[in-house]
Amino acid sequence: MTLGVIVSLVLIGLGFPEADPIAGIVVGLVVARTGFMIIRESTETLVDRSYSDIAAIEKIVSGVEGVDGCHETRTRGAGNNVFVDIHVVVDPALSVEEAHLIADRVEEAIKKDLPEVVDVVVHIEPGEKTPCGPGK
Ligand SMILES: [Zn+2]
Numbered sequence: 203m204t205l206g207v208i209v210s211l212v213l214i215g216l217g218f219p220e221a222d223p224i225a226g227i228v229v230g231l232v233v234a235r236t237g238f239m240i241i242r243e244s245t246e247t248l249v250d251r252s253y254s255d256i257a258a259i260e261k262i263v264s265g266v267e268g269v270d271g272c273h274e275t276r277t278r279g280a281g282n283n284v285f286v287d288i289h290v291v292v293d294p295a296l297s298v299e300e301a302h303l304i305a306d307r308v309e310e311a312i313k314k315d316l317p318e319v320v321d322v323v324v325h326i327e328p329g330e331k332t333p334c335g336p337g338k
Contacts, residue, residue: 259286259312260334266311268292268304271332279320286312286322294328301326 256275263272271291278285290308292301305324312322 262311262315264334266307272334282318284319286319289325291327291329
């Protein structure tokens with residue numbers, strides 16, 4: 203913006219009075235383009251791009267040894283920066299150590315199959331065997 207104003211002032215000074223409207227148009231286009239890019243970027247992030255088939259993630263997780271169910275799967279981000287948040291149900295009789303191991307496996311399995319996922323937060327829950335999907 204400032205640069206456009208300076209350029210037009212210089213051109214007017216050099217004897218091109220028509221430079222001002224032209225610079226105005228150029229500045230307007232740059233501003234519009236920047237605005238468009240900002241809007242596009244923020245909507246991509248906000249919309250959560252239900253990207254990634256939550257279903258695809260849940261399918262991977264269902265196949266992990268020790269997982270008795272999963273729900274509240276959420277994703278954030280876009281492109282090559284997807285964050286996953288998931289509740290994983292495990293046998294209540296497991297030790298913390300065993301449950302943690304399952305959480306690690308879940309994280310690794312998702313990241314391995316979906317390289318765009320950069321981080322996985324696993325919330326471990328004791329509970330009964332239930333299929334993965336939307337739920338409590
Ligand atoms: Zn839960």
